[in-house]
Amino acid sequence: MKLFDVYPLYDIEIAKAKGSVVWDTNGQAYTDLYGGHAVISIGHSHPHYISRLSTQLHKIGFYSNSVHISQQVELAEKLGDLSGKENFQLFLCNSGAEANENALKLASFHTGRKHVIAFTNSFHGRTSLAVSVTDNRAIQAPINENTAVSFLVLNDIEGLKNEFTKHEICAVIIEGIQGVGGIHVASDEFLQTIRMLCDQVGAVFIADAVQCGYGRSGKFFAHDFAGVDADIYSMAKGMGNGFPIGGILVADHIKARHQLLGTTFGGNYLACAAANAVLEVMKEEDLMARATQTGNFLIERLSKIEGVKEVRGTGLMIGIDLNSDSTELRKKLLYKHHIFTGSASSKSVIRLLPALNLPIEMASHFLEVFEELMQAENARIHV
DSSP states (O other), X not given: OOOOOOSOOOSOOEEEEEBTEEEETTOOEEEESSHHHXXXXXXXXXXXXXXXXXXHHTTOSOOOTTSOOHHHHHHHHHHHHHHSOTTSEEEEEXXXXXXXXXXXXXXXXXXXXXXXEEXXXXXXXXXXXXXXXXXXXXXXXXXXXXXXXXXXXXXXXXXHHHHHTTSOEEEEEEESEETTTTOEEOOHHXXXXXXXXXXXXXXXXXXXXXXXXTTTTSSSBGGGGGTOOOSEEEEOGGGTTTSOOEEEEEOTTSOOOTTSSOOSSTTOHHHHHHHHHHHHHHHHTTHHHHHHHHHHHHHHHHTTSTTEEEEEEETTEEEEEESSOOHHHHHIIIIITOEEOBOOSSTTEEEEOOOTTOOHHHHHHHHHHHHHHHHHXXXXXXX
């Protein structure tokens, strides 16, 4: 039997990792500025994280949600404290796609409606509902096609207002900072307008914080910069630092009932141990402030490099938009200088999504290498 070939792979196998460094099977070290798609939030192999998981594994790894699991209650309390959403409710699942799937389903239960507003360049996951509100026809099978979805231009306030007059809106789903779409930031005014319009018609505001949440922007959720609360926040990626876990925070005016949502593996003992460890490290090491500090340093320096068209993002969710295709430059970063970065749907964009405790020396090293590569590229173009 062979693997189902759906991933383009680098010819690299990672054997171990520590902090923001990973090593391949040949012993070559790499600086990790991508964190496995924004998953590594507190650094690889953090000692507190390892201790939490191993301690839990020696007790119990799994039982179903038919019994009380105190670790889930502990996670809800820690999440409420660090996020400032103490009055919200927590439902746990396994991934970001599941989180958005459950958020959309719950919004429809709550409103009795089905029309959803989503945005161009969005990415919300690959499960049925999530992919139907994702702006990428290439990953939508015919069974995923959903005529009850409108795709609008991000930050177009008049277009948003007009769409609310055309349909009975169930929900608006929006990333605070679009990830796969190329690090496009939703403006504060736009998010405030979504809140106002949803309040006017009783629609649900879903904040997709799967990639832009968990402190990556410098606030717990990137949407928080707008100063308004969503009705549902979806989370995953950095939530477990590599252990599969996702969840939604649900405002208290949306009422729960038995059988409304469900999961087999969501909120299991090991997942909660991982998630609790992440929150403990984030609080103890003040990682949101560190993300802001290191992010500002990178963004300021990157913006001054010739050949960089635009630098977008907040905190340690950064998109470097070049004047040309970034593919070859990313290969040089990886294979020559041993630095992992990420791509986006736009080939001109390089994504940086490192651990929130990325050492400033590693950020400086990347800047030196990147500027050197850009100077060589600019010289080549101007010959």
